[in-house]
Amino acid sequence: MTFNKKILLSLLAVLLLQAAVWWLTVVPKAMTILRQEVAARAMVQSRQIAELDTLRRAVSVGDVDAVKALVDGLYAVTDADFIVIGDKQGHRMAHPIAERIGEPIMGGDIEAALQSGEHYLSESVGSLGRSLRYISPIVDDDGRVVGMIKVGYLIDTLTEWKRVHWWPIFIIAISTVFFSSLFTLVISRWIRRGMQGLEPxxxxxxxxxxxxxxxxxxxxxxxxxxxxxxxxxxxxxxxxxxxxxxxxxxxxxxxxxxxxxxxxxxxxxxxxxxxxxxxxxxxxxxxxxxxxxxxxxxxxxxxxxxxRDEISLLTQQLSQIRQHTESLRIMRHEYANKLTTIGGLIQMGNTDKALALIDLHSAGQQRLVDQLAVQCQLDMLSGLLIGKYHRAQEQQITFKVAEDSAVSSVPLGLSEEALCAVIGNLIDNSFTACAPNAGCVELFISDKGAEFVISVTDNGIGIAADEVNHVFQMGVSSKSEQGHGIGLYLVKRYVEEAGGYIEVDSEPGMTNITIYIAALKERVQC
Structure with a gap:
């Protein structure tokens, strides 16, 4: 027998078993609920009728006609099979069969109501047959028991109700089994297709x-x-x-x-x-x-x-190569333009201007080199800043390192490569925000206090107030080209790994991003 046939037969067997268990469990439970519902109806009616002033007065004085008239009127608004009223001696004052009025009440279950004034549910055989009835005492204005009332439903009536209400349920159950069998067949075929005809x-x-x-x-x-x-x-x-x-x-x-x-x-x-x-x-x-x-x-x-540890070294090396390549490209482009200008001046015989141009260029770069030699004891970072200086010149942006900057060690939790990545991305972001010919970017970096501080300030377009909290998320950028929106995200990652935090202050024409990281206590000695 194939797996799919076993599945079909198993599902059918389980379905039939569930149907049988459901029927054997639900039917008795439903019958119990029906009895409880009928008992509740009988109790409510019995207690309410026993409290009627007209009934209490009629029973007190033994007015059988008044009691019978009152009960006959109640049959129009109740679904009970019978309402029996009895006097103190247990004789009927009202009964569905008028000929039995005045006779003793049958069933043997009224003594507790007449003698002790109790309210209770009883199931017994009376003159109409076995019934479920609720018995309540009838008391006069002085609190004395003067009679009793019995409101009941015949067991035959409950059986008829069950038959009437359960036939539709039985039909639904049979229909459910039938359609479930069809569904089981469909499921079996679906499993077969899903398994692509393969065995387990x-x-x-x-x-x-x-x-x-x-x-x-x-x-x-x-x-x-x-x-x-x-x-x-x-x-x-x-x-x-x-x-x-x-x-x-x-x-x-x-x-x-x-x-x-x-x-x-x-x-x-x-x-x-x-x-x-x-x-x-x-x-x-x-x-x-x-x-x-x-x-x-x-x-x-x-x-x-x-x-990241497995590829971080390769990534850092590639990053350094890219930075050096970019710096060399910028320097080649810059020196090619200056050499062309100097060559033209020499050919024209204007050697004084050529020498002045050489001195001007040499002095500008030498000032930065001399400044970094004093302020920065990290060779990789110095090389990065010199490369950014040349890139700023190419973009006609003023880039400078604050005079009070001083760094001799990397912060806790960051390698020198990671530090260069953080500073490089911040500077590049500022370059992007600045306009050519008028842009100005300043870097302040210091490890002299308890915290390592990196601050980059520019006079660019600024960051909108509603974007300040999102600029460090992956993919968020002012540029629409693919590949942007990564730099500041990496900055945030590096800083969080080192246990630092970032502050952003921005308005049109001024943006400052400051990073604070715990400083390394033992610094490089130079």
């Missing part, structure tokens, strides 16, 4: 192969569905993000909401756009991660990542 052992082998491939992947891989729940997580992801139990054994995160397991500031979200090789924080660890959506009908996304 074949699917198990495919699943094992998929897990082996995932765990053999060096990157951490996490698959997330449309509801932001984890559907797959390989061994490296669990190890790097410490998704383990107390004894180091990885625990299952499959089915858990990704935000409950991985703190990623929204990076691991099925509703975010695709992104490649972005820096992110997963459970406090810096990673280089990519996010790719799976598309419909699957939905969700796959996040792959590696710890």
């Amino acid at each position: 052992d074949q699917l198990v082998r495919m699943l094992d192969l998929k897990r082996v491939v995932l765990n053999a992947t060096h990157e951490g891989v996490i698959a997330i569905d449309k509801q932001n729940c984890i559907v797959e997580c390989n061994r490296n992801a669990a190890h790097w993000l410490e998704l383990t139990t107390g004894n180091g054994t990885p625990f299952s995160v499959i089915g858990a909401n990704v935000d409950d397991v991985i703190q990623s500031d929204g990076f691991c979200s099925a509703r975010s756009r695709d992104i490649s090789d972005a820096m992110a924080q997963f459970n406090g660890k810096t990673v280089i991660a990519s996010r790719v959506h799976l598309g419909e009908p699957l939905g969700g996304c796959v996040v792959s990542f590696r710890l």
Whole structure:
């Protein structure tokens, strides 16, 4: 027998068993509820009628005609099968069958009402048959029991009600079983199509192969569905993000909401756009991660990542190469223009102007070099600032380092490469905000106090008030070209990793970004 036939027969058997259990459980329960409902109706009517002043006076004086007339009027507004009124001696004063008025009340259950004045529910056999009735005493104005009232429903009536109300339910149940059987057949065929005609052992082998491939992947891989729940997580992801139990054994995160397991500031979200090789924080660890959506009908996304430590050295080296390349390009362009000008002046025989131009250029750069030699003891940072100086000249922007700047060590939690990345991105951001010929950017950097301070001020267009809290988010930029909106995000990441904080003060024509990080106590000795 194939797996699909077993599924069909099993589902049908379970369905029939559930139907039988439901019928055997619900029917007695429903009958109990029906009896309780009828008892409640009888109680309310019995107590209310017993309180009628006209009834109490008529029973007190033994006025049978008045009692009978009153009860006959009540039959028009009640669904009870009978209302029996009895006097103190237990003789009928009102009864559905007029010929039985004056006879003793049957059932043997009225003594407690007549003698003790009790209210109670009783099931007994009377002159009309077995019934469920509620008995209440009738008392006069002096509080003496002068009679009793019995409001009841015949058991045959309850049985008839059950038959009337349960036939539709029985028909619905049979119809439900029939249509559920058809649905089970459809489900069986759907399972067959979903399994692509494969048997369970074949699917198990495919699943094992998929897990082996995932765990053999060096990157951490996490698959997330449309509801932001984890559907797959390989061994490296669990190890790097410490998704383990107390004894180091990885625990299952499959089915858990990704935000409950991985703190990623929204990076691991099925509703975010695709992104490649972005820096992110997963459970406090810096990673280089990519996010790719799976598309419909699957939905969700796959996040792959590696710890930044594994590629940070290569990234830093590439960053330095790019900075040096950019500096060399700018310097080549600048020197090519100046050499052309100097060559033209010499050819014209105007050597004095040529020498003056050489002295002017040499003096400007030499002043910066001399200033950095005194203020900055970090060679990599000095090289970066010289490169930014040349770039500023190319863009016709004034760039200067504050005279009271002084730095001899990197702050706690930052390498010199990371420090250069932070300062470089801040300066580039200011260059972008400034207009050519009128732009001015000033850098202040100091490690002399308890905090390492980096401050960059420019006279650019400024940052709108409603954007100040968003400029450090990934992808936020004043430029529309792809690839922007990363620099300030990286600055924020580096600063947060070092335990520092950022202050922004901006208005049209002036923007200041200041960073505070704990300073390194032991500084480089020069």
